[in-house]
Amino acid sequence: MTELKDLNTKEIPTWCPGCGDFMILASIKKAVADMNLNPSEVVVVSGIGCSAGLPHWIETYGFHSIHGRAIPVATGIKLANHGLTVIVVSGDGDGYGIGLNHLIHAMRRNLDITFIGHNNQIYGLTLGQTSPTSTQGAKTVSTPHGSIETPINPLSLGLASGATFVARGYAGNTTQLTDLIVKGTKHRGFALIDVFQPCVTWNKINTFDFFKQRVYDLNSEKFNTSDLNAAFSRCQELGERIPTGLFYQTETDTYSDDLPQLKEKPLVKQNITNVDIKSVLNKYK
């Protein structure tokens, strides 16, 4: 049995007191324990940013990589050993900015990876610049006169890119977030879980109070999570009421399912001694 305490590390998170990242970490730990995953068979992969410290504070294997590249590193890990549970923790800068290209392609590939986007709509670690999800007009240190750009909507991007599991959590609701992480990890395919994660230091607009007044559970009403169009429509709802929960899920082959090379065993378990190259060499005669 994997218990919550097994996932605790000696190291203590360095996030600002009250940061939404604490709740995401707690939810991931709870999900791993609830699923009874062996910590030695889980790899948490991060890039750079506030979210990226997370692998250090959960007692599983971890890879703290470089800015925006958690997804390709995770892709390599998953393709090399698809027996591992691979969770990517990223942020709105890391995942939706510098690393966006990888995210789109990972979604259309349907690799069996869980992506958790710590979306605080601001660059925290670099001290308060605008982010791809900052609301239009948001005043930050890099947009003192207000952000001009339309923010990225990670959910509609995921739906358009062929993600097979698209959800939104809120750091202030760890019960729901844990449930979404469990469902997303169990989902066979790419799970995009965007998480509203208030930055208590830099984002004075999208605060816990802001979300508390607006979020509601989409799945508490009769919502059909296999209806792509309905999911598209509901994820645009970002005004006075903001839905959270599972927006869309569909079952299809994962990338690994479609690789005959992986049918018998993961790459890392295959025997690499005595590879016979004679027949190929003969073609050059």
Place this chain on the structure above:
Amino acid sequence: MILMKDFVNWKIGGEAGYGILSVGVMFGKFCTRNGLFAFNSSEFPSLVRGGHNTVQLIVKKTPALSQYFEVNLLVALNAETIEKHLNELSSDAAIIFDGKEIDIKKYKTKKSHVLIDIPLTEIAVRHGKKIMRNTVSLGASIALLGLEFDKLEQLIKEAFAGKKDALIPINIAAAKEGFNFIKNRNIKFNYQLKEQKQKNHIFINANDAFSLGAVKSGLKFVAEYPMTPSSSILSFMAAHELQYDIVVKQTEDEIAAMNMIIGGGFAGARSLTATSGGGFSLMVEALGLAGMTETPAVVVESQRPGPSTGLPTMTEQGDLMFALNASQGEFPRMIIAPGDVTEAFEAGLNSFNFAEKYQLLVLVLLDKYISEGNTTVKEFDYSKFKINRGKLLTKAPKNYLRYAFTSDGISPRVLPGTLGTVYKANGDEHNEKGVSDESEENRIKMMNKRMKKLDVLKKELPEPKLYGDKNAKISLIAWGSTKGIILEAINELQKQKIKVNFLHYNYVFPLKEKKLLELIKKSKKVLLVENNMTSQFGKLIAQETGILFKNKLLKYTGRQFYPHEIVNAVRKLK
């Protein structure tokens, strides 16, 4: 008396899409099966159709190690071929052309040239399509050179077997007609080849040779974004992915490719990416990640002339300094620069052992000339090859530390999924456990630990190979793909009674200095030869030894050297 010659330098020219590259490879294989040695090189613009393309093939009784300048048999599929290459012809060269398409009188051919007007298009179209002019001219070429037809028939069968069976009889018929066209006429041609005893040889280029070596060494994962001249590594791997259970991923960009192989290497699969300078530029940040996390990774960088897009289908040794210094900070890396296809095979075979044993980044520098230059060589010998995965443990010891300090700087490694432990791979400076640690004490220890691996690796590496006369007073020094050209030049110089030796670096970094220092002490004149503008290897030697070169032969036209350029430079040294 006419002196008969037992070699030929054959060149075919025409537009892209004329099937020139494929016929060049077929001719090389044909010669190889005849027990002869061939070396091919090609020149083409960055186009799929049109432009001017040439393939050259030197064929000899003895090993053909490089391209040659002087052409003895020119096949002109368009007029431009004659216009552009007339000045390369030997005085007794032959030109095969179609008089209905090319007015040969317009060109200043010599009386001594053998002009052979063959209705290439008419024959090709009658048997099938115009593109088959390539096969007609190949049939004619082998007849002119005095070789038999049967082996060509077999090669055509093999080339089209399976998917394009219908093309077999028509191509054989077209080639045969080209062959008979020559046989039925009494044409005197000074260059005559003879079948030699079969020698179990292969005809292969460095990209394929490296790939085969990599497959043999247990490669399991390839992530690559296509870029000339490295792309054939991707297609080779994709073609064999099911045969060898290799996962081959064409990625969204080179950044993804490099980071994916870091993930693959971390998880324990022998992982490879290949690219050229532009793509390598995109990989740069991740190179340091491999260095910092001590993840084994192998990267092939097949160089082409930059900066920027530069000359995308041409060749240069222009990225050595870049490969040596790419990525911020200081971390160990290894650079191998194979000099020929056999060394490329060995690089494929051994790179993954080096990468896993030392848990570091291995860069293999090829270039267009060697990546695409097919060569007849002895079948590769891998009988002694053994996989060495270094300090890879299947079980985690108690209190396991991934980055434990050791005497050789190499820490025992367990793979994620190994039960009873966990650890973090971390791009931030970290302690033995992988946890971020910014203290001065830890920083110094960790930097020393990582760099220590380079010292240990350097001890294991062989000294560079010395070719030619040990006691010669003139020494040439070079690295990578200029090897064959210099060896051919040495042979020529020997005929001219000029004694020369040549130190060739296949393992470029960490740099072995002992033999170099001995040689420089002994030699009266030393010439550094590089296919770049700023003598990058010379800079590396200066950096490591303090030695500065007075004499340098540098070429940066986007083309590789010819042997006569080396010969002339050596003669001028006197």
